[in-house]
Amino acid sequence: MTSDTSGMSDTIRPAQPARPARLRGATPPLRAKxxxxxxxxxxxxxxxxxxxxxxxxxxLPLAWLAINATKSQNGxxxxxxxxxxxxxxxxxxxxxxxxxHAIFTRWLLNTVLYVVVGAGGATLxxxxxxxxxAKFDFPGKKAVFAIVxxxxxxxxxxxxxxxxxxxxxLGLTDTPWAIIIPSLISPFGLYLMWTFxxxxxPKEMLESxxxxxxxxxxxFFKVSLPLLGPGIVTVLLFNVVATWNNYFLxxxxxxxxxxxxxxxxxxxxxxxxxxxxxDAVFNLVITGSLVTIVPLIAAFLLLQRYWQSGLSAGSVxx
Amino acid sequence: xxxxxxxGVLLGASALAVALAATACGSSSSSGKSSSSSGxxxxxxxxxxxxxxxxxxxxxxxxxxxxPTLKKVVADFQTKYPNVHVNLVNAGTNKDEYTALQxxxxxxxxxxxxxxxxxxxxxxxxxxxxxxxLTEFGADKxxxxxxxxxxxxxxxxxxxxxxxxxxxxMALFYNKTVFDKFGITTPPATWDEYIADAKKIHDxxxxxxxxxxxxxxxxxxxxxxxxxxxxxxxxxxxxxVNFASDPGTQKFTAAWQQLIDGKLLAPITSWSDAWYxxxxxxxxxxxxIGAWMPSSLESGVKGGSGQWRVAPLPQWTAGxxxxxxxxxxxxxxxxxxxxxxxxxxxxxxxxxxxxxQSRVDxxxxxxxxxxxxSPDFLNKTDAYFGDQKINQVLxxxxxxxxxxxxxxxxxxxxxxxxxxxxxxxxxxGTKLSDGLKAWQDASIKYGKDQxxxxx
Numbered sequence: 001m002t003s004d005t006s007g008m009s010d011t012i013r014p015a016q017p018a019r020p021a022r023l024r025g026a027t028p029p030l031r032a033k034x035x036x037x038x039x040x041x042x043x044x045x046x047x048x049x050x051x052x053x054x055x056x057x058x059x060l061p062l063a064w065l066a067i068n069a070t071k072s073q074n075g076x077x078x079x080x081x082x083x084x085x086x087x088x089x090x091x092x093x094x095x096x097x098x099x100x101h102a103i104f105t106r107w108l109l110n111t112v113l114y115v116v117v118g119a120g121g122a123t124l125x126x127x128x129x130x131x132x133x134a135k136f137d138f139p140g141k142k143a144v145f146a147i148v149x150x151x152x153x154x155x156x157x158x159x160x161x162x163x164x165x166x167x168x169x170l171g172l173t174d175t176p177w178a179i180i181i182p183s184l185i186s187p188f189g190l191y192l193m194w195t196f197x198x199x200x201x202p203k204e205m206l207e208s209x210x211x212x213x214x215x216x217x218x219x220f221f222k223v224s225l226p227l228l229g230p231g232i233v234t235v236l237l238f239n240v241v242a243t244w245n246n247y248f249l250x251x252x253x254x255x256x257x258x259x260x261x262x263x264x265x266x267x268x269x270x271x272x273x274x275x276x277x278x279d280a281v282f283n284l285v286i287t288g289s290l291v292t293i294v295p296l297i298a299a300f301l302l303l304q305r306y307w308q309s310g311l312s313a314g315s316v317x318x
Numbered sequence: 319x320x321x322x323x324x325x326g327v328l329l330g331a332s333a334l335a336v337a338l339a340a341t342a343c344g345s346s347s348s349s350g351k352s353s354s355s356s357g358x359x360x361x362x363x364x365x366x367x368x369x370x371x372x373x374x375x376x377x378x379x380x381x382x383x384x385x386p387t388l389k390k391v392v393a394d395f396q397t398k399y400p401n402v403h404v405n406l407v408n409a410g411t412n413k414d415e416y417t418a419l420q421x422x423x424x425x426x427x428x429x430x431x432x433x434x435x436x437x438x439x440x441x442x443x444x445x446x447x448x449x450x451x452l453t454e455f456g457a458d459k460x461x462x463x464x465x466x467x468x469x470x471x472x473x474x475x476x477x478x479x480x481x482x483x484x485x486x487x488m489a490l491f492y493n494k495t496v497f498d499k500f501g502i503t504t505p506p507a508t509w510d511e512y513i514a515d516a517k518k519i520h521d522x523x524x525x526x527x528x529x530x531x532x533x534x535x536x537x538x539x540x541x542x543x544x545x546x547x548x549x550x551x552x553x554x555x556x557x558x559v560n561f562a563s564d565p566g567t568q569k570f571t572a573a574w575q576q577l578i579d580g581k582l583l584a585p586i587t588s589w590s591d592a593w594y595x596x597x598x599x600x601x602x603x604x605x606x607i608g609a610w611m612p613s614s615l616e617s618g619v620k621g622g623s624g625q626w627r628v629a630p631l632p633q634w635t636a637g638x639x640x641x642x643x644x645x646x647x648x649x650x651x652x653x654x655x656x657x658x659x660x661x662x663x664x665x666x667x668x669x670x671x672x673x674x675q676s677r678v679d680x681x682x683x684x685x686x687x688x689x690x691x692s693p694d695f696l697n698k699t700d701a702y703f704g705d706q707k708i709n710q711v712l713x714x715x716x717x718x719x720x721x722x723x724x725x726x727x728x729x730x731x732x733x734x735x736x737x738x739x740x741x742x743x744x745x746x747g748t749k750l751s752d753g754l755k756a757w758q759d760a761s762i763k764y765g766k767d768q769x770x771x772x773x
Contacts, residue, residue, distance in 0.1 A: 073620060168425065
């Protein structure tokens with residue numbers, strides 16, 4: 001069945017973006033780059049300069065963070081921000097993970113829990129719903145579409161307080177559910193999966209699968225899911241980033257530091273300096289922030305190729 | 319014990335104040351709900367034996383506090399009374415906690431048994447009857463246990479609404495190395511000398527300042543307090559706000575206006591990272607601040623070890639020995655607590671009994687006379703301060719606090735609008751006295767809107 005579907009997808013245009021991406025993934029990136037080099041010859045000096053500026057602009061804060069994570073607290077105060085002073089990187093790292101009975105590790109695990117269950121669940125739901133909306137006709141579809149589009153326009157921050165009041169009535173505040181349940185809803189992910197499924201899964205294929213006697217679930221898992229890969233990864237990345245960086249919702253939902261995600265925990269550490277008698281740990285705040293963004297950077301680098309093809313899925317190519 | 323420092327919490331703070339004032343007018347419940355008592359307000363109905371029984375029986379307590387030294391106190395407390403389980407929650411620092419606390423009181427759900435409340439905010443909670451009157455448990459018999467400043471801050475019309483946890487008698491913390499460098503051999507004894515020294519330092523090196531200030535309500539009120547000013551008068555729900563013709567305020571504005579006009583104060587907000595950096599790099603040479611500062615200096619400005627010293631706060635009148643309180647906080651039992659007896663027993667443990675010593679050992683400045691006057695405390699030397707016996711200076715300051723000061727019952731709100739009014743004097747041509755007048759007007763208007771009788 002798999003070979004059948006891939007053969008068919010090659011002949012059908014909308015699925016194209018997905019295929020090259022997966023092929024490229026199989027070859028080493030260096031060779032892939034070399035192969036594409038001739039196409040990159042046409043260079044514009046202005047655009048390159050502009051791009052370089054943008055790259056510097058985007059990377060500067062990151063460089064600052066990386067450089068200052070190597071300094072001790074005293075070094076931070078007595079040195080230029082973009083250059084090294086004393087090298088305390090390893091002691092900073094070990095202090096970050098051991099400070100206050102290794103609470104940082106707890107926060108890290110909390111964040112992982114919220115991301116795996118919350119963002120993973122959101123992606124699963126978005127995929128199922130998006131696919132269902134794209135491939136099945138049923139009464140009220142237009143209304144669902146309107147609601148989803150409307151929901152995309154409402155920022156999560158605006159819903160945080162009403163959600164808090166509701167959860168407070170349910171007795172769910174100060175528990176992980178208060179973070180996980182709202183994270184499961186991703187209207188934008190649903191919309192993305194919807195448009196992606198419309199293009200990536202040809203109706204003809206579904207029909208032939210049905211003719212061959214496959215049930216809807218089998219069709220979904222065996223035929224559609226492989227084609228939806230780039231879209232799923234894109235939505236997953238969106239949700240992972242949103243959940244990993246979630247700050248406002250946990251801020252109002254959680255009071256118990258044992259359930260804090262990293263964002264709240266780091267803020268807590270930063271606030272210590274603003275309390276008389278509190279322990280000022282600027283070096284740990286900076287090192288902790290660096291440690292916090294490393295998994296996100298890794299996720300992006302590893303899933304980059306899916307992400308790119310997923311983003312361009314809706315656009316007209318070739 | 320924290321200095322109010324963020325400015326953006328205006329919304330939350332004002333919502334809090336509104337809710338508080340509303341409850342103040344509507345509620346008439348008093349401390350009679352506790353299961354054990356029959357409601358004799360002025361006399362203790364709960365004996366020490368009752369408290370001991372509550373501790374032995376045990377139970378659960380939720381404590382909201384951000385004070386770091388309480389962690390150890392709670393751990394020790396639970397070791398001593400294994401049947402009591404204390405859930406210590408950091409529900410935010412100062413204004414954040416007050417907002418959360420008020421929301422919980424309003425919702426009638428999730429209110430902690432014990433809350434950490436600063437002295438300046440306590441009247442607000444007391445007026446709203448959110449905190450319990452502790453005389454029922456015998457708190458009125460603790461007269462003399464605490465130093466006069468903090469003790470008067472938790473007492474109101476014969477009631478006791480919290481037990482003092484720490485205090486912040488003011489002193490001048492200065493970097494001796496920087497002072498020496500600019501030829502200042504003795505720390506300024508009067509504010510006039512302070513201004514002269516500020517000029518000396520800043521003229522010699524424009525990047526160095528004697529101190530920082532971008533408009534801080536805590537510092538301003540504390541210095542007016544030291545000058546003998548009484549801009550706030552409070553009698554139940556009748557309040558008065560008068561900076562304009564208050565003699566103490568005029569002393570303050572005359573001096574501070576010179577510092578502002580001469581640009582002699584670093585434009586750095588206290589408690590920001592730039593503030594720590596300024597002290598670490600010697601750009602901020604001194605601080606007029608509460609006695610709880612040493613532990614923050616030692617952890618935040620490690621490189622300044624051996625350089626800092628403590629001197630009495632400069633005086634408004636040469637030869638005088640006046641001081642005032644800056645910050646400081648109490649632990650209060652919430653009215654909504656279902657186990658007030660146990661909550662009070664914890665309060666007593668943390669602020670009077672073993673907890674008091676444990677907290678001093680971990681860097682807190684005591685509010686108890688026993689700890690403050692103990693030779694161990696007074697003779698303690700500290701390498702960070704060049705082996706100076708700083709506690710003697712600080713204890714002297716605690717004894718010299720000018721009596722008679724009171725905060726507004728809506729001080730949390732008033733402080734939140736400080737930067738919109740007085741703050742202008744630091745960044746534009748507005749005179750400090752005009753700024754204070756604007757603050758006064760805004761405070762009066764707010765008080766009236768909330769149903770207070772404003773004189």
